[in-house]
Amino acid sequence: MKNNLSNGTKLILLHPYIQKQGTSNRLWLVAFISFLTLAFLLTLIYTRESFSISATTTVAATVTSTSPPLSKAVVKALVHYASNSNNTDRMSYTDIKQISDALRQCLQPCNFLIFGLTPESLLWKALNHNGRTVFIDENRYYAAYFEEKYPEIEAYDVHYSTKLSEMPELIAAVKEQVRNECRPVQNLLFSECKLGLNDLPNQLYEVDWDVILVDGPRGYWPEAPGRMAAIFTAGVLARSKKGGNPKTHVFVHDFNMEVDRVTSDEFLCRENLVKSKDMMGHFVLERMDGNSSQFCRHSSASSS
Missing domain, CATH: 3.40.50 (Rossmann fold)
Incomplete structure (x- = not known):
């Protein structure tokens, strides 16, 4: 042990509290990424439905306006x-x-x-x-x-x-x-x-x-x-x-x-x-x- 210390080698011990903080940060990061993913999926679904409704309305209006006299x-x-x-x-x-x-x-x-x-x-x-x-x-x-x-x-x-x-x-x-x-x-x-x-x-x-x-x-x-x-x-x-x-x-x-x-x-x-x-x-x-x-x-x- 003395030889190792004398050679400049340092032993770093992590306090259990610090280890817990690292784990907590990773959990928050995972939760944040999951939230962003869910928000993106909901936005994508809403956009597709709105586009579908808009397209249907446009087609209906076109059919009405072009129907024969x-x-x-x-x-x-x-x-x-x-x-x-x-x-x-x-x-x-x-x-x-x-x-x-x-x-x-x-x-x-x-x-x-x-x-x-x-x-x-x-x-x-x-x-x-x-x-x-x-x-x-x-x-x-x-x-x-x-x-x-x-x-x-x-x-x-x-x-x-x-x-x-x-x-x-x-x-x-x-x-x-x-x-x-x-x-x-x-x-x-x-x-x-x-x-x-x-x-x-x-x-x-x-x-x-x-x-x-x-x-x-x-x-x-x-x-x-x-x-x-x-x-x-x-x-x-x-x-x-x-x-x-x-x-x-x-x-x-x-x-x-x-x-x-x-x-x-x-x-x-x-x-x-x-x-x-x-x-x-x-x-x-x-x-x-x-x-x-x-x-x-x-x-x-x-x-x-």
Whole structure:
């Protein structure tokens, strides 16, 4: 022992406590590596499942968007049976066919906006196959009921503050503000125009509508809201399109009613009237420049 010590050889003894510390550190290292491995496996599984769900959703959306349109035979059958119902509130065959023809002219899925929930509502949804069909109604309870009964229907309620008896004053107010709040090209969400509907869901003001049907609200007695605001709003939405087809088909049902005809002359314009038959007025409006300050190129019959 002395010789070994004298030669410079040192004997190192490890305390049992230090040995325990080394073992503990190794256990912690093994646990940490196991945790990282488990976390990696869970992340890998979650990523694969998310990718699978995303891929499935994308494929489903692609199939939906590329599904073929309704055949002419199916369209004719729908129009025929809808117009031959015993319900006296329904549109005539001629009126329905005008709208059906306009929907078929869309080169891509149509954006179809309808003012009024009517007996034809399900028909409009069916005819606008693959497209977006939105209904606006004055009765919040009926709109909610309709959506609950038919989950595929997209319907919203809107408050009309107008009265049928106020039509002359309302039209005069628009003419006074035609360069400001009542411009023919604008985002009505930010408008204070008396005839502009500014309480629709925000997203609807960004949609480029291809076909608009005004078949509501009620307008058969002095205190009824009348369709002045709906017609005015339809005219602004059509002229304010940012993309898609620059033309918009606007249909006004009950065009034989004086108020509807006069308001249409003012804001949809006689020069854009394509056809007037039975109870339907059919207008085709084109997108206008943002600096425009007149609805019609020529004075309307009512203003003259």
